Amino acid sequence: MAYINIDHLTKDYGKGRGIFDVSLEINKGEIYGFVGINGAGKTTTIRHMMGFLKPDEGNVLIKGIDATKNSAEVKRHVSYIPGEINFPGNSTGEVFLKDQIYLSGRGSWEHAKELSSLFQLDVTANVHSMSKGMKQKTAIVSAFASDADILIMDEPSTGLDPLMRDVFLDLLKQEKEKGKTIFMSSHIFQEVEEVCDRVAVIRQGKIIDITDMKDIRYNKNKTYRMEFKSREDFERFLSLGYQIGQVKAEDLQVFAQIHDEDINRLIQDLKSFDLVYFKEIKVSFENYITEIFKGED
């Protein structure tokens, strides 16, 4: 059984809003990305995982515990960064962090201090006078300092500058190495591509795709684009039996899909051709998503 099991989760707010039949399985030790545009249902799904919302149908099991019926028990294993951050109380970041460590019964102030200096966070500031970025950093420090097995985060990198985002992504990788399971929503594709093991795409409340990032990152089938100088060469290449994608006959251009095992053969073959250019077409996660959305429309 998966570490986190979201099973046919449905919450219908009417007029097509809500989430419908969402099923996800998140394994121990993976970083799971959850991607979608604003209003797609990311936050609604996460609120169900935290037990804040009660599903119309389906359920969420975290470590086998029902997240709705037994949400307090679930939180023995979970840390959370909400999408919209506002801290309780009216004192300093330090007081807040210590309170959270005390309330959750996990983690240590020492760890929180280390994380604070990592993020260059001033914990002596009042939680209400903090800037958006500071609040975000405080929330991140709080979530990681509490040393939970599972981290559930709703767009955790919003408000961070690029430098801090890198620090954050590095931290995610380290936590993953420690065996933590991380579920994060995001609409920034680069960061998802950089850290996530798997990504689910949600659109209008429905899961439209679940991708293993290895398939994108370490895709052994690569696409090469080439243009030939003469029509004979162009015709001859097409007859060689490579897997051909797109063909632009008038420009004498070919998109060939070549498995890494066949790359040497291709290079040998190409020696006898007169080429204008030859290049690999990079498949980024962003392109991939765009393609998926195009397909949906």
Add this chain to the structure above:
Amino acid sequence: MFSKPIFKQSVQANWRLWVIITIVASTILSGFIISYDATGYASIAAAAEGTAFSNILSSMTSLLGSLENFYKLIAVILGIVYVVFTANNLVVNEVDSGSMAYTLSTPITRLSVIFTKSLYLILSVILMYILISLAGLGVSQLQYNNVTGYPITDDVKAATESLNQDERYISERLYLIQEDEDAMWEAAAARDMDTDAYAIYIQDVIDERSYEEAAEIITDEREDIYEDDDDMEDEDIEITTEELIENPEMILASNDALAAGARVHGFSVNEYLQFITDEIAALEAEEKEEAEGNHESAVIVTEDNAELLLQTVVDSSANVLNVNSDQVKDNMTLIKEPTALSASTEVTGLTEEQIIMMANHAMVSSARSVDEALDFDTEAYFWLSFGLLLLILAMSSISFFASTLFNRTGLALAIGGGLPFAFFLITMIQQLMDSTDSLEYFTITSLFDTDTILASGEFGWRLVALGGIALVLYTASNAIFIKKDLPL
């Protein structure tokens, strides 16, 4: 169910308003008590006696009655301010801003969160109103010594100086004043009486107190006797001071009552026994006299004409002495001036003794009204304070309910603050205009009926209803919060 950290957080977030409201309410209550004008209230009561207002005023003429505006308006609006803001702060504000997410992302159950927050609001309201009540009690005791023991009136203060004794000591042993001529003189002057009138007054006070103490002991004894008798109502068991004054024989049956009565007089039990026997004889003689209708003078003073006669005497005295009637009313001893007396006898046809008796009686009864006005009815005070507490708890339950039901601060404030405030406004309109009985059914403040409490009427079920409202709404709030969707 109870979470200490949540409770601590609630205290930290809300103690400031609590302290401010507690201090303000205590100060205002103390101000009301200190500035209470016993003489003024007594004279209003005297003026209204026999008129249609006397019933309404009877509850107003005591110290507690004068606090009506505090209990009906000031304490209520201050309480509303506290509960509305605190209830809002405790729940909906945290949900709306999202800070509740942090509390609920820890292994604390929703039940424990909402239960602890309800408990904070309930306990803080209870503590607030206990402190306010204690402040009132303390101030009244400091100012009038009327909470424990007998009020220290001006005459007691004056006599104390002359006797070189402790005020409290003398207030419990008024016979010491009687025994000392100087003390009598000083005491009489302090109460604007001559020594003749004051002697009657102080004898009156001592007599009544001795009956009062005796009546209490007899009632206690009867309670023991009839403890298991279901047929006896509390009212039947209780012997009031008035009943005892009419039938002093009852004292003779109880040694403890005799001892208590004797102590007030400074008598030995045997002396007191003789005193009571004399009283019984005097009562019988009085009855006989009334039955025979033996009267020396031509004009008889009865209840019906006393007022008019007194007014005539006052006017004619004023006329002769060349002062105005109010001055005579303020200082009734003027009636006893020889010139005034002769003028009065001429006008009214009363004998001089009758007029002197009348003047004495008038002075004594006005002094007694002042004493009565200073009386502190501990039981009524307890029920007033308790009723007020229940009312505020009921108000707090409305605010708390709205605070848990809604996810938006604005809506919660509109309902949870608007409703209690509307109740308050209705009460204010009721206080300003007297004949608005129909409004009574639109506000829960009617369930805290100060008039009925002061008049020792049937107020129990109303207070039970207030408690019921609070219980139901707090329970519902807890149930809702456990089940609801939270946008965190």
